[in-house]
Amino acid sequence: MHFKVRAAAKEDCKDISRMIMELAVYENMADQVKTSHEDLERDGFSPNPFYECLIAEVPDEHKTKDGYTVVGYALYFYTYSTWKGRSVYMEDLYVMPDFRGKGIGTGLMAKVAQVGVEKQCVRLQLSVLEWNKPSLDFYIAKGAEDLTAKEGWHFLRFHGQTLDTLAKEAPKD
């Protein structure tokens, strides 16, 4: 199937928001989604954006029964390694179920890699849940190294009350 991968525009945020929710519903986590398409518009399409996004689009004749032509997205941002320099991190990669197995996921991810390489990024990184074997296998097959398995990296988070408490410990200027 023919598809096109392009940089998301502000007008695509409703489609991106719809697909974020589809992914969360699939994972039985719809109640976890707190971002609206307005948040996505503000955070991705202002100076110093918090993220960038690519979308996959199919021609009108392949639109979904609900009339959608935007059928996948990859959301990413830039990070930094103090040893290696510029890196790119892919936060989400999603393709609507009816459009899988057609190379759209690979196309989106490869484009993230290309955009990163063009910005002199030396790494493309991402995180996967270990029970999500199909995704883990997909990335490994593409050549990704599992640094948690290989080097023992653990991912930690402060949020909610612990984040507020920590912020209040900041020394005065």
Add this chain to the structure above:
Amino acid sequence: MHFKVRAAAKEDCKDISRMIMELAVYENMADQVKTSHEDLERDGFSPNPFYECLIAEVPDEHKTKDGYTVVGYALYFYTYSTWKGRSVYMEDLYVMPDFRGKGIGTGLMAKVAQVGVEKQCVRLQLSVLEWNKPSLDFYIAKGAEDLTAKEGWHFLRFHGQTLDTLAKEAPKD
């Protein structure tokens, strides 16, 4: 000991670069450091910087035997959760050995949390090697959740040849 935490300026990049190397030497990984202070200047102090950095400074009377007053740093950048929105990620936290146990590490991390909260970030995230028990214990004691242990998150990376190969698979515009 009195210390001050402040945003790094371009002129601090030599100090930051020195401490990045100190940390790598301590870990027997000095050969892994490919970034120079010029890289740090370019990547952190231009429009749309790839990172931000805080440094800890002590008064002149406490300077090191080599004459340094900048004795610690926290390097961080902004990331994005499609479910929760803005987040901040702390890539490095380092305090010179002679200045540990004085609250400087906590002060730097708390300031990163404060800067993040002021930017409406709802998470402060970081990664730790599982054999680095003192650091892991430090973060957990401060309230961090270990998402690799709790939810099974694995951290993956494409780099070098695998990144180039992937980038070449990007669909044509």
